[in-house]
Structures are given as C-alpha cells and as structure tokens.
Amino acid sequence: MPYELNKKLRSLDAYDPIDGKYKIRLDANESFININDIMGDVIGKAVSGTVLNRYPDPLATDVSDAFAKLYGIMPNYVTAGNGSDELISVITGTFLEKGDTILTLSPDFSMYAFYSSMYELKIRTMPKDEDLRIDVQKVIDCCNNNDIKAVIFSNPCNPTSLGLTRADVIRLVKNVFCLVIIDEAYMDFWDESVIDIVDEYDNLIVLKTCSKAMGMAALRLGFAVAGETITKALRIVKSPYNVNAVTQAAAIAVLNNKPLIDECTAEIINSRKSLQAGISAIAKKYTAITKVYDSVTNFVTVKSPDAQLIGSELLERSIAVRAMGNYLRITAGTEEENRIFLQEFEDIVKRVSQA
Ligand SMILES: *Cc1c(COP(=O)(O)O)cnc(C)c1O
Numbered sequence: 001m002p003y004e005l006n007k008k009l010r011s012l013d014a015y016d017p018i019d020g021k022y023k024i025r026l027d028a029n030e031s032f033i034n035i036n037d038i039m040g041d042v043i044g045k046a047v048s049g050t051v052l053n054r055y056p057d058p059l060a061t062d063v064s065d066a067f068a069k070l071y072g073i074m075p076n077y078v079t080a081g082n083g084s085d086e087l088i089s090v091i092t093g094t095f096l097e098k099g100d101t102i103l104t105l106s107p108d109f110s111m112y113a114f115y116s117s118m119y120e121l122k123i124r125t126m127p128k129d130e131d132l133r134i135d136v137q138k139v140i141d142c143c144n145n146n147d148i149k150a151v152i153f154s155n156p157c158n159p160t161s162l163g164l165t166r167a168d169v170i171r172l173v174k175n176v177f178c179l180v181i182i183d184e185a186y187m188d189f190w191d192e193s194v195i196d197i198v199d200e201y202d203n204l205i206v207l208k209t210c211s212k213a214m215g216m217a218a219l220r221l222g223f224a225v226a227g228e229t230i231t232k233a234l235r236i237v238k239s240p241y242n243v244n245a246v247t248q249a250a251a252i253a254v255l256n257n258k259p260l261i262d263e264c265t266a267e268i269i270n271s272r273k274s275l276q277a278g279i280s281a282i283a284k285k286y287t288a289i290t291k292v293y294d295s296v297t298n299f300v301t302v303k304s305p306d307a308q309l310i311g312s313e314l315l316e317r318s319i320a321v322r323a324m325g326n327y328l329r330i331t332a333g334t335e336e337e338n339r340i341f342l343q344e345f346e347d348i349v350k351r352v353s354q355a
Contacts, residue, residue, distance in 0.1 A: 008118065023318040026331040026341060029158060029186075029299050031215030032271065033264050035254055046253040047246055056245035059235060063248045066255035067208075067223050077198055077225050079234045082242045084185060084209040084222030085111060087234075091205060091224070092152070093119045094237040095179055100149040103142060105134060107159055107324070109183065112152045124148065132160040132293065136168045143176040150179040156186040159322070159329045161295035166192040173201045181205045188213035188265050189272070190296040199227045205234075210251060212298060213265045219247045268298050272332035276300045278342040279330070286346075286353035299331045306352045313348045314341075 004010075018027045036043055060080035068075040081087035092115045096102060101122040104112045116123050126142055129135055134153070143151055151172075156163035169192070173180045184206055187193045195206045205226040211217035221243060224234055254261070272295055279300050283289035288310070291303040303326055304310060311323025319341055322329040333341065 008120070018320045018322070022315065022320040024333065024337050024340060025320050026333050026337065027320040027322045029212060029297075029331045030217050031212060031264065031268060031298070032333045032337065033215045033267065035215040035264070038260065039253065039257065042253045043250045046249045050245045050249050052245070055241050056243065056248060058240045060243040060248050063221070063243070063251045063255065064223065066252050070255050070258055070261070071195055073196055073225065074199070077227065077231055079224045079231055079238065080243045081222045081224060081238065083211065083220040084183065084207045086242060087207055087222055087224045088112060088152075088183070089115045090234070090238050091181060092116050092121065092150075095233075096121050096149050101147060103139070103148045103151040105139070105153045107132070107327075109154045109158050128160070133162055134164050134168075136164070136172050139172055140175045143178050148178050150181060151176070152181040152183065154183040154185060156190055156297045158186065158297070159301055159324055159327060161293050161297045161299055161301040163190050163192055163296040166194055169194050170197070173204050177203070179203050179205065181207065183207045185209045185212055186297040189269055189298050195225050198225050202227055202229060205230060213268060214254060214261055215264060216251060216254060219250055221247050221251050268332055271335070271338060272298050272300065275330065275332050275338045275342075278338065279345070282342065282346045282349055286349045288349045288353040299329050301327055301329050303327055309352060310345070310348050314344060317344050319344055
C-alpha cells in the first residue's frame with residue numbers, strides 16, 4: 001500500500017501570496033520603510049555579537065521586555081512568537097480541543113480558519129454586515145447561544161481596514177464566557193487598543209506583530225499579551241526556542257528606539273491618508289469603484305464589481321495589490337509608489353467604467 005496523506009492534508013489549498021517580481025508591491029500590507037536602511041549600524045552591531053552555538057533564550061526575555069516597555073505594559077503578560085502567525089496556530093491548537101467551535105467573522109484574516117481546520121475545530125463564520133462593520137451585540141449573542149469556545153478577529157480588520165472601538169471590544173470581552181482573541185496587527189495605526197487591560201479579564205488575548213508598523217516582517221516576530229494564567233499556559237505550550245537569537249538581538253535594537261518607531265508609523269499613516277484621498281477622488285469620477293472604506297490601517301480597501309479585472313490589469317503593469325472577490329486592498333507605499341499606482345489605477349478604472 002502506498003503512503004497516503006490524511007484527508008485534511010489532501011484537501012489543503014496553500015496560502016497564496018502574490019509571487020513573481022513586480023516593480024511596485026502594495027499587496028502584503030508591509031511597511032514601505034526598511035528599518036535596516038535607517039539604523040543598520042545599530043542592528044548590525046547587535047546581531048554581530050549573537051551567540052550561535054547555543055540555543056537562544058526560550059522566553060525571548062529581553063525582546064519581550066523591550067516590547068512591554070514600548071507599550072507601557074507588564075513584561076509578565078507577554079509571550080513572544082515566531083510571527084503572530086505562530087501564536088495564532090499555538091492558541092487555536094491548544095486552548096481549544098478537537099471538535100470545539102471557534103467563531104470567526106467574514107471577511108477577515110484567512111489564517112484563523114486555516115489553523116482552526118488543521119486542529120479539527122468546528123468553525124462558525126459570522127458574515128459582517130453590508131457595511132463590513134462588526135455588530136458587537138450579534139457577536140455576543142452568537143457566542144453565548146452556540147457553545148462557542150473562542151472568538152478571534154483582527155482589529156483593525158484586514159482586509160476591511162475598519163476598526164472596532166475599545167469600548168465595543170471591552171463590551172464583548174465582558175459579556176461572553178469564551179476566550180476572546182483580538183489580533184491588533186494594525187492597531188499601531190489607530191488608537192483603540194485593549195493591550196493595557198489584559199490583566200482585568202481572564203478571557204482576553206491580544207496579538208501584536210512587528211511585521212507592519214515596525215517594518216520587520218522578515219524577522220518573524222509577534223507577541224501575545226494576556227493575563228497571568230493564560231500567559232503561563234502559553235509559555236508552556238509554545239515550542240521552546242521559537243524566536244531565534246538573531247531576531248531577538250535585532251528587534252531589541254529597534255524596539256528600544258521608540259522615537260524612530262513613532263516617526264515611521266506617522267509617515268505610514270500620512271501615506272495611507274494621501275493614498276485614500278487619491279483613491280476617493282478617482283472613485284468620485286468613475287462608476288467602477290462603488291465604495292472606498294474609511295481606513296484606520298496602513299492600507300485602503302475599495303469595493304468594485306470589477307476588482308479582479310482591475311487587479312490583474314495592475315499586475316500587467318507590474319503593480320501588485322490584493323484582489324479578493326469584489327474588493328481590492330491596496331497597501332500604502334512610498335510617495336512615488338502611490339503616485340504611480342494612482343496614475344495607473346485611474347487609467348484602468350476609467351476604461352473599465354466606460355465598458
Ligand atoms: C500581517 C498580519 C499579521 C502578522 O503576522 P506575522 O506572522 O506576525 O507576520 C497578523 N494578523 C493579521 C490580521 C495580519 O494582517
């Protein structure tokens with residue numbers, strides 16, 4: 001008998017980021033600022049001293065401390081991960097048991113459902129309203145009426161670019177019995193975080209990443225922030241040396257530079273604002289763009305019945321954005337990238353609108 005993959009592996013679709021070489025990459029919500037261009041000497045010095053023959057600090061203590069200090073929280077609430085992706089995997093795989101139901105919202109980050117299905121959880125998906133916003137009361141009712149063991153969503157949301165206020169998140173956490181996992185990958189671009197109150201609720205986990213505002217996607221570093229009981233468990237179940245020593249050393253240097261992080265974040269927000277203004281002006285002129293969402297992130301989401309066509313025509317012009325169903329998600333780029341994007345985008349949208 002030949003070896004056969006099990007059923008869940010046979011039916012898998014690979015995560016499908018856009019590959020290939022494109023001149024302008026506005027498809028993955030990365031920072032357009034390479035932090036290594038700015039403080040490469042400091043990072044280089046920090047990394048050059050890395051001990052390579054020994055295993056790294058299993059709890060990534062120093063980098064977790066630097067992260068905690070940056071956000072003004074207690075280090076004993078912080079668990080470091082190999083990107084927040086790893087933490088999503090560890091949490092769905094260990095805080096829930098096979099057959100438990102996890103609630104996801106739609107549209108949202110696809111990895112929540114991916115890992116949940118790998119761990120053989122039941123996934124209940126609540127579609128968002130027509131305006132793509134989250135109705136907190138509906139989420140509360142769904143959790144309490146359907147034996148939901150955990151609810152997970154991104155706030156602000158990738159791909160909608162919209163956010164749920166801190167007051168609404170607190171209302172949710174207070175009024176359900178299940179675990180609430182808030183993925184704040186984009187919260188550095190907004191100001192409604194609940195990271196500072198994890199110790200007040202025993203059912204709350206906040207996820208953060210260094211991949212977006214901090215411009216360190218290549219280093220793979222994320223954090224889970226939660227009260228003591230959850231943190232204790234999380235540190236036990238994660239794999240012991242999940243954050244490598246080079247990443248730890250480089251990220252400490254960056255996280256200790258709050259003025260630079262703040263400056264980069266402000267620059268990214270400015271870029272998104274001007275991108276959003278440019279896209280809105282185009283949307284007013286042509287029928288093919290039916291809605292531009294009010295972004296609180298580093299990307300702009302638009303609705304268009306021609307999203308797929310526009311996305312592939314942009315690709316032909318060597319500009320990568322993310323097309324999902326009837327939506328396009330465009331990451332804020334450098335001034336020059338935004339300018340070229342807007343020019344090509346208008347040209348395509350104009351033609352599509354006349355067709
Ligand atoms: C980009 C992103 C992340 C970051 O993942 P990392 O593994 O830390 O790079 C997490 N959640 C959402 C919703 C994202 O868009």
